Amino acid sequence: MTTGRIQFAESDGTFVLKFLGDVRLTLSAALDAYIEKIVCALHFRSIVIDLTETENIDSTSLGLLAKLSILSTERVGLLPTLVSPREDMLRLLQSMGFEQIFNIVPESTPTDAELQELPPQTLSEEQVRSRVLEAHRLLMDLNDHNRNAFIDLVTCLEQADESDDC
Template sequence: MSTGKIQFAEQDGTFALKFVGEVRLTLCSALDATIEKIFGAGNFSSIIIDLTEASNIDSTTLGLLAKLSILSRQKIGLLPTLVTTNPDITRLLESMGFERVFNMVGTPVPCPECLRDLPAQDLSEALVKTKVLEAHRILMGLNEHNREAFRDLVSALERH
């Protein structure tokens, strides 16, 4: 299994995230902390998520991306831009209903040399479970398909 990474940059209130390789649960705590940082910034004006080099994105990561979109609409009234050129990733995003909560485009992020890797974070098992549960609840809220797809997982997490 190839490892993934998430890179981050900010300039004049525009925030950029770039997902590379297989982006999975292990990167979600750093992603969630970065989402909090973005929306805590006083100069936030837009966000771009570049998925052109992502080979796989798990459901927890997708839930955090949905959270990012919801917060963007609440804070500044704009949908984030999501860049995807991989047909498999695009199909996955569309199956989750992301075309309704993101501006989806096929042009990569300018200034890739400006991006830096997000730092790894160690979280307790309980905190990881909380993050996974939150991400999947957000995904379930996007559409009926997601509600059906993740109902059993969310129920299982809530029981334990």
């Protein structure tokens, strides 16, 4: 698998995130920082998340995408668009309940915005744990399937302050 990267662009209030390769926890700090930038932008009109070149995406990254959708809906009443032509990715998104919080389409309209790499960010172990916990709680709130899939991880992370058994 190709090492994951996330690219971004903004043009006339449309924010684009493009996930490439194997998108994992290591990109979560940069993704979360960019999500905050998007939802705080005064000229924010729409969001497109392009998964056409995503080989794999972990649950923490999916949880952060759920966060983006929830914040977008709360702030401007807008469901972001997820783009993926791949059947395996569509099955994953549907199993997570993403059809409830995203417009999912097989192809994107081109943008003239030039994509740039999200800059890496360093987090402490506690910050990473907090981010993973938040992402998985958001996924658990989407449906019972997610609740059952992530309850053990969330419980373990919640108890991590008491011990290091996770």
